[in-house]
Each structure stands twice: as structure tokens, then as C-alpha cells.
Amino acid sequence: MTQQKEPVIWRVIVQMVIIVVIAPFIPLIISARWDWWQAWAYAVSSVLAFAISRLIVARKHPDLIAERARFMDAKDTKSWDKILAPLLGLGSVLILAVAGLDKYYGWTPASNPTLSLIALTGIILGYGFSSWALIENRFFAGTVRIQTERGHHVISTGPYRIVRHPGYAGGLFGYVFIPLLLDSLWAWIPSILLAAVMIVRTALEDKTLQAELPGYKEYAQKTRYRLLPGVW
Numbered sequence: 001m002t003q004q005k006e007p008v009i010w011r012v013i014v015q016m017v018i019i020v021v022i023a024p025f026i027p028l029i030i031s032a033r034w035d036w037w038q039a040w041a042y043a044v045s046s047v048l049a050f051a052i053s054r055l056i057v058a059r060k061h062p063d064l065i066a067e068r069a070r071f072m073d074a075k076d077t078k079s080w081d082k083i084l085a086p087l088l089g090l091g092s093v094l095i096l097a098v099a100g101l102d103k104y105y106g107w108t109p110a111s112n113p114t115l116s117l118i119a120l121t122g123i124i125l126g127y128g129f130s131s132w133a134l135i136e137n138r139f140f141a142g143t144v145r146i147q148t149e150r151g152h153h154v155i156s157t158g159p160y161r162i163v164r165h166p167g168y169a170g171g172l173f174g175y176v177f178i179p180l181l182l183d184s185l186w187a188w189i190p191s192i193l194l195a196a197v198m199i200v201r202t203a204l205e206d207k208t209l210q211a212e213l214p215g216y217k218e219y220a221q222k223t224r225y226r227l228l229p230g231v232w
Contacts, residue, residue: 122176162223
């Protein structure tokens with residue numbers, strides 16, 4: 001049992017180092033502009049959202065931490081998600097890297113600080129909504145699969161009463177505001193591409209759940225919208 005748990009623990013540690021210590025600070029590292037308050041604001045909000053949500057999940061759904069840590073080992077992950085899931089991770093890093101390069105070379109002039117504050121608010125709300133979904137749903141895995149060994153069933157409480165995929169909805173909301181917060185017109189390119197990948201993944205995941213997860217079709221009839229209420 002101990003030998004099985006050790007790789008999971010080390011994987012969690014590595015993931016936390018990458019996600020918490022390195023990724024949020026990419027704009028600051030690349031630009032070398034340590035007085036860039038917008039980048040600091042993004043990094044701090046990102047780290048806090050990750051840390052607080054994981055601490056709550058560790059208490060409420062400790063098995064979910066292990067599930068998300070070994071997502072690369074899941075043999076029943078849908079074939080299309082083996083492509084889309086890494087693309088989402090790469091896309092989020094690319095947005096930050098492009099924003100850092102933009103700042104370093106001065107491609108985009110600074111915008112009104114008020115816009116930065118609006119964007120920061122949007123990012124916090126988006127990440128907060130995603131974190132709520134993670135905390136509410138003990139089947140919030142890193143890849144798309146039916147978790148039969150964990151008793152996978154429909155979750156319809158909390159943010160899942162509003163949209164069927166609140167994790168994606170919050171993430172998408174946050175990603176769209178990053179270029180605005182970091183004053184980068186060029187970062188809109190990977191941001192838009194990432195949004196497209198996320199929408200495709202949402203559609204495919206929803207189709208999979210309707211076909212394979214008992215009770216999901218009935219849930220979809222009650223909660224009509226996937227990402228944005230009144231739109232889709």
C-alpha cells in the first residue's frame with residue numbers, strides 16, 4: 001500500500017511546484033519587470049485560488065486529490081481528451097508567456113488601470129467559480145472518463161445548478177480576462193485559441209456523459225446550459 005501511495009504523493013508535490021510556484025509567475029520571470037503590479041496580482045490570486053480550493057478538497061474529498069494526481073495513468077481516458085487536456089495546459093502557459101514577452105519588448109502600450117482592476121475582478125470571480133465546482137464535485141477528474149471504480153454519479157448541487165460544466169465556465173471566464181489584466185494584445189491570440197479548445201472539450205465531454213453516465217440526460221433537461229446561461 002505504501003509503495004502505491006508514494007508515487008502519487010511525489011506527483012502531487014511536482015504538480016504543486018509547477019502550478020503554484022512556477023506557472024503563475026511566468027509573466028514576471030520572462031519580463032523581468034518585478035514592479036509589474038498586474039502580474040503580481042495575477043500570480044497571487046492564482047496561487048490563493050489553487051491553495052485554498054485544494055485545502056478544502058483535501059478535507060472534503062481526499063480521494064479526489066489522489067484521482068487528479070494520477071490522471072496521466074488513467075487507461076480509460078477518452079482518446080480525444082488525451083490531446084485536448086494537454087492542449088489546455090499548454091494554452092494556459094502560452095497566454096502567460098506571450099504576455100511576459102509583450103511586456104519585455106513593449107509591444108502593447110499600458111492601458112487604463114481601471115480596466116486592469118475590472119479584469120482582475122473577472123479573473124477572481126472565474127477562478128472562484130471553478131474552485132466551487134472542484135469542491136462540490138468529488139468526480140472532478142483531470143481527464144474525461146467515467147469513474148466507475150469510484151461510484152461516479154451525477155452532481156447537480158452548488159454551481160452545477162447554474163451550468164452543467166461550471167469548472168470550464170469559470171476557467172474560460174478567467175482566461176479571457178488575463179490579456180486585459182496584463183495589458184497584452186498579443187496574448188489574445190492564445191487566449192482565443194484556448195477558449196475554442198475548451199468549448200470543444202466541453203461539447204465532447206457533455207456528449208460522453210449523456211451517453212455513458214446514468215441520470216445525466218435527465219440532469220441535462222433540468223440544467224439546460226453547458227457553459228453560459230441563456231446562450232449555450
